[in-house]
Amino acid sequence: MKRLASGLLLALMLAAVPVVHAKEAPLVGEDPVLQQRMMKLASILRCLVCQNQTIADSHAELAEDLRKQILAMMKDGKSDQEIEDYMVARYGDFVLYRPPLKATTVLLWAAPALLVVLGGALVVRAARRRNELPVQDEALDPEQQRLADEILHSDQEGAV
Amino acid sequence: MTRFWPLGVFLVLVVFLYVGLYLDPHEVPSPLIGKPAPAFALTKVDDPAQTVAREQMLGRVWVLNVWASWCVSCREEHPLLVEFARHVPVEIYGLDYKDQRPEALSWLAQFGNPYKAALFDGDGKVGIDFGVYGVPESFVIDKKGVIRYKQIGPFTEDALMNKLLPLLQKLQAES
Numbered sequence: 030m031k032r033l034a035s036g037l038l039l040a041l042m043l044a045a046v047p048v049v050h051a052k053e054a055p056l057v058g059e060d061p062v063l064q065q066r067m068m069k070l071a072s073i074l075r076c077l078v079c080q081n082q083t084i085a086d087s088h089a090e091l092a093e094d095l096r097k098q099i100l101a102m103m104k105d106g107k108s109d110q111e112i113e114d115y116m117v118a119r120y121g122d123f124v125l126y127r128p129p130l131k132a133t134t135v136l137l138w139a140a141p142a143l144l145v146v147l148g149g150a151l152v153v154r155a156a157r158r159r160n161e162l163p164v165q166d167e168a169l170d171p172e173q174q175r176l177a178d179e180i181l182h183s184d185q186e187g188a189v
Numbered sequence: 190m191t192r193f194w195p196l197g198v199f200l201v202l203v204v205f206l207y208v209g210l211y212l213d214p215h216e217v218p219s220p221l222i223g224k225p226a227p228a229f230a231l232t233k234v235d236d237p238a239q240t241v242a243r244e245q246m247l248g249r250v251w252v253l254n255v256w257a258s259w260c261v262s263c264r265e266e267h268p269l270l271v272e273f274a275r276h277v278p279v280e281i282y283g284l285d286y287k288d289q290r291p292e293a294l295s296w297l298a299q300f301g302n303p304y305k306a307a308l309f310d311g312d313g314k315v316g317i318d319f320g321v322y323g324v325p326e327s328f329v330i331d332k333k334g335v336i337r338y339k340q341i342g343p344f345t346e347d348a349l350m351n352k353l354l355p356l357l358q359k360l361q362a363e364s
Contacts, residue, residue: 077217077322090287091322094313119320121220 059100067100070109074116075124083126219320219339226253226330227318231308234285234293241282241308243334250360251280252353253328254304255316257288258296260324266343267300273349274303279357283307286316286324329353331360 071085071092078089084096095116102112116124128134169177221227230242254270256263274281283304285293290309297307310316319328329338338356340348 080214091313094317098317118220119317120322121217121320123217 063100063103066109067096067103070099070112071096073126074113075126077120077124215323216341217322219336219341221320221328221336222339224336225334226328226336227315229308229315229318231284231310231315234283234290234297234307234309237290237309241306246282246330247334248332249280250332250357251282251305251330252357253282253284253319253330255284255286255319255321255324255326255328257286257324258292259288260286262343263325264300266325267303269344269346269349270303271301273344273353277354277357280305284315284319284321285309285311286321287311287313329356329360332363 068085072083074084074095076082076084076087076089076092076095078091079087082089082092084092084099086092099112102115107115113125122128122131122134128137130138226243228243230240233239233241256267270281273279281303283306285307288309288311290311293307293309297304308315313321319326323342325340325343327340327344328336329340331337337360338352340353344353
């Protein structure tokens with residue numbers, strides 16, 4: 030029974046493994062080098078129809094058109110940067126998977142560092158506060174003192 | 190007092206999540222707003238011999254409505270546009286995006302035609318220049334040929350009356 034259950038679990042886990050290399054079939058009759066360059070560029074551009082996919086991965090019709098457009102521009106001798114600018118001019122910075130550093134994106138870029146600094150400050154503060162906790166060092170009354178001496182002495186004697 | 194700060198953090202989080210509920214990630218602000226409309230010269234859907242170009246529209250306020258016969262939410266929007274064009278003196282041009290002429294024509298015959306002219310963009314090239322990524326989309330273009338507003342997704346009655354209408358009046362008043 031247990032074996033069956035773990036077998037089932039394994040099957041489920043395998044089924045859930047995403048297909049990582051689900052790339053589009055290359056357009057037939059195109060130069061493979063150019064094709065590769067196009068896919069490389071397309072893989073850093075976001076498809077606006079299905080927003081969590083790149084233009085390289087997406088099956089949306091717009092992504093297909095844009096792949097053709099990139100290829101056409103490459104054949105015209107346009108550089109990768111020029112093609113990227115072309116896309117940004119039409120679809121905005123959102124099309125880039127790596128957003129540029131701008132006034133509107135400063136918070137996005139700075140947030141991880143800010144959080145580390147903030148978290149660090151909290152830890153330091155908590156640690157300091159713990160150090161400053163009053164240590165109990167009230168004097169022992171005679172009875173306690175006598176008891177403590179007795180215990181300490183007996184311990185010493187026992188050790189000898 | 191310091192014991193309340195987790196509550197403070199929680200409240201900030203609540204505000205962020207609450208605001209997030211009303212943001213639509215599909216509404217990507219267009220970088221074209223405030224920029225001249227891309228140049229185009231397209232044939233009419235009903236007459237491949239006649240072209241309409243961007244330059245012809247200068248000096249007029251007009252709306253470019255991107256639609257297609259295969260577009261489902263266009264059916265929702267279309268009757269509103271037909272009604273709007275009937276009552277408001279506005280020039281609406283259709284951009285028939287990635288479509289076939291016969292399908293587009295029979296679609297217009299069936300659902301009505303609010304357009305001064307329907308322009309044919311069969312391969313979607315002009316659509317790409319306008320940064321179209323989901324049909325329907327609409328652009329409002331002023332007298333100088335500058336894009337002033339973009340409606341992503343279908344116009345609702347509310348958007349037509351409270352956004353488009355005041356904007357058209359404002360733009361008409363500009364020289």
